[in-house]
Amino acid sequence: MLCRAMRVVSLASGSSGNCTLIVSEHARVLVDAGLSKKQILQGLRKILGALPRLDAILITHEHADHISGVGKVARALQCPIYVSEGTAPFLEPLLAGKESVLTFTPGQGFHVRDLCIEPFRIPHDAAEPCGFVIEEESLFTSLNKRIAVATDLGTVTEEIRKRLVECDLVMLESNHDIEMLVNGWYPEDLKQRILSDVGHLSNDTAGQTLRYLAEQGRLRTAVLMHLSKNNNRPQLALETVQEHLKGTDVIVAVAPRDRMSAIFTV
Ligand SMILES: [Zn+2]
Numbered sequence: 001m002l003c004r005a006m007r008v009v010s011l012a013s014g015s016s017g018n019c020t021l022i023v024s025e026h027a028r029v030l031v032d033a034g035l036s037k038k039q040i041l042q043g044l045r046k047i048l049g050a051l052p053r054l055d056a057i058l059i060t061h062e063h064a065d066h067i068s069g070v071g072k073v074a075r076a077l078q079c080p081i082y083v084s085e086g087t088a089p090f091l092e093p094l095l096a097g098k099e100s101v102l103t104f105t106p107g108q109g110f111h112v113r114d115l116c117i118e119p120f121r122i123p124h125d126a127a128e129p130c131g132f133v134i135e136e137e138s139l140f141t142s143l144n145k146r147i148a149v150a151t152d153l154g155t156v157t158e159e160i161r162k163r164l165v166e167c168d169l170v171m172l173e174s175n176h177d178i179e180m181l182v183n184g185w186y187p188e189d190l191k192q193r194i195l196s197d198v199g200h201l202s203n204d205t206a207g208q209t210l211r212y213l214a215e216q217g218r219l220r221t222a223v224l225m226h227l228s229k230n231n232n233r234p235q236l237a238l239e240t241v242q243e244h245l246k247g248t249d250v251i252v253a254v255a256p257r258d259r260m261s262a263i264f265t266v
């Protein structure tokens, strides 16, 4: 029991699709299903074997890159969908009426097998966007490991910092390099949307946030998520964040946009 661990892997991360798998001793949950059913099932088979079982699909928000495959995957694997009340109506076009849809309220935790899921509000231009802290429950409460997934957020609020500071592994958005975005070809209104408090997080803000978590919390591993194809480069995101984390022993990795990441253990 003392050696229990959670494993986490991103199947893809970015504006073309998001899907993250978290596996504990007894539970298997997806955060978002923004790829095709084929892509998601292929990824799950690679990691979980020929007949993957899934216990939950947790939805962060209704943007297509987070939900496009949710109905088909939920039906194929007969797996419940957990979604905030505010986001739930936006899933309806993807559902066939056979799925089990369970709603939650941000700030109120719930259980999926041996996992305690705590959804928290994030600032983004969607109905009721959420991040998740996912904790594997054990009899040895002081040893419980926690993972956070926080992507698509315009800013890091005090409330978010409080949630992330309790986590061993944080999957955090590192969307853009501010200079690349400002000097790039995006129309001005799109640039302003991305830079706004309900847009996306820059490499520097991700780095500053992770520095705080390393100093004030128990951060061991950081996975940079949702990198922009046009306003970022994986190496640049990595180097920018590593610069902020200089002198700490936090391991930093980048989740690729269009393929599976490494498998991280916590
Ligand atoms: Zn997104």
Ligand SMILES: [Zn+2]
Pocket: 061, 063, 124, 126, 152
């Ligand atoms: Zn979004």
